[in-house]
Amino acid sequence: MRQPEKATRAGLCKEISFSFEQPFELYHNAFSLCSMKVRLCLSELAIPYKSHHIDLIETGFYENIRRDFKHINPGCTVPVLLHNGHPVYESHEQIRYAASQPEADVKTLLPDDAQKRAIMDRWIDLSSLTDNPLENTHLSAGNAVPGQTLPLFTTMIEKIPYYRIAEGFLRHFDKRRPAMFCAMKFFGLDVFNKVELMKNALRASSRNMHRHLDEFERQLASESGTWILGKQFTLADVSWCVIFERLRQAESLELFVTPNNRPACHAWWLACIARPSYQQAITAHEHPIVLHGSHRLRALKETEPAVAALYAEQIGRPMNEG
Ligand SMILES: N[C@@H](CCC(=O)N[C@@H](CS)C(=O)NCC(=O)O)C(=O)O
Numbered sequence: 001m002r003q004p005e006k007a008t009r010a011g012l013c014k015e016i017s018f019s020f021e022q023p024f025e026l027y028h029n030a031f032s033l034c035s036m037k038v039r040l041c042l043s044e045l046a047i048p049y050k051s052h053h054i055d056l057i058e059t060g061f062y063e064n065i066r067r068d069f070k071h072i073n074p075g076c077t078v079p080v081l082l083h084n085g086h087p088v089y090e091s092h093e094q095i096r097y098a099a100s101q102p103e104a105d106v107k108t109l110l111p112d113d114a115q116k117r118a119i120m121d122r123w124i125d126l127s128s129l130t131d132n133p134l135e136n137t138h139l140s141a142g143n144a145v146p147g148q149t150l151p152l153f154t155t156m157i158e159k160i161p162y163y164r165i166a167e168g169f170l171r172h173f174d175k176r177r178p179a180m181f182c183a184m185k186f187f188g189l190d191v192f193n194k195v196e197l198m199k200n201a202l203r204a205s206s207r208n209m210h211r212h213l214d215e216f217e218r219q220l221a222s223e224s225g226t227w228i229l230g231k232q233f234t235l236a237d238v239s240w241c242v243i244f245e246r247l248r249q250a251e252s253l254e255l256f257v258t259p260n261n262r263p264a265c266h267a268w269w270l271a272c273i274a275r276p277s278y279q280q281a282i283t284a285h286e287h288p289i290v291l292h293g294s295h296r297l298r299a300l301k302e303t304e305p306a307v308a309a310l311y312a313e314q315i316g317r318p319m320n321e322g
Helices: 033-045 067-072 089-099 113-125 141-159 160-173 177-192 195-221 235-249 263-273 277-279 288-303 305-314
Strands: 026-027 050-053 080-083 087-088
Touching: 026 033, 033 089, 033 141, 033 235, 033 277, 067 305, 080 089, 089 113, 089 235, 089 288, 113 235, 141 177, 141 195, 141 235, 141 288, 141 305, 160 177, 177 195, 195 263, 195 305, 235 263, 235 288, 288 305
Parallel strands: 026 050
Antiparallel strands: 026 080, 080 087
16 A cells, blocks of 8 residues: 555644635545544534535545645545644544634533543544554444445445546555445445455454444443433544444444444434434535435345345354454
8 A cells, every 4th residue: 555645743733824714624525434523523512614525536536636635635535624724634633622622612522520531532542543444443443434334335336437436546545445446336245245355344344343332332331321421422422423323324333233232322322313413514414425325225235135144144243253
């Protein structure tokens, strides 16, 4: 894998300035997990922002590797939050930064108590997406979730022509991405039978997602109150909500979370989607290609036994090691 041309430093980079129109501006993508997290956080904090939508190949084309966006983030990933023109890189840093601004009601998303803050930070880390997520699904639920997205990518990519995907072989920093998307487009969901690498990626992500969710269930059950830290909704809830949302979009949430198998997770999720921020930051940004992908998956699960079996066997129950 070729690395992005220039690594960016996580957090606020005061030494870098871009032109801006509003105090807060967000470069983001409707579908991206990390973008959803930051939108959700800004919505919870009632911080207004100027929106710059950046397409990724799965929502249309590689806008993230175009010169204009590379100028904003040489790492070529979304989201990027600007505050008075200064970029804040890495979504987990962006939410911490936003929540600690005077514009935000600090008490809303950050616990006062240092010990609780440390617990919150741990759960943020456990939901973060790091480099090479498909190889590091054991590290966090954030890394396990891209593997769960693979079936959804496969139906979303039906809408993207080959020539657009192939541009990634020339210009994307990670050549595995166009290779994976071409294979998914060519084989459809059969890719998980035909390509060992894809099958293994899905299995490993399922196995580890079950483990992460077991731990999440234990945490929720140990607190008196709906949220990860009990009575207070915090940045940790923001970060985990988008993981559940992605499982929902990928038609696998009901295999991971039911009132019977993980009751605390189930109650927590219902409480998350009842918040106005979910409507504002997630539902209002639903992308037509994502809607197509989810509808196709649902239909195929119902009509194609092989797809129902893929879900039941590869995702729906904890896997044995290996
Ligand atoms: N650790 C980064 C991860 C950012 C990231 O990987 N973003 C994805 C979308 S969730 C992206 O922009 N991918 C573009 C691509 O690979 O082409 C963060 O949390 O902000």
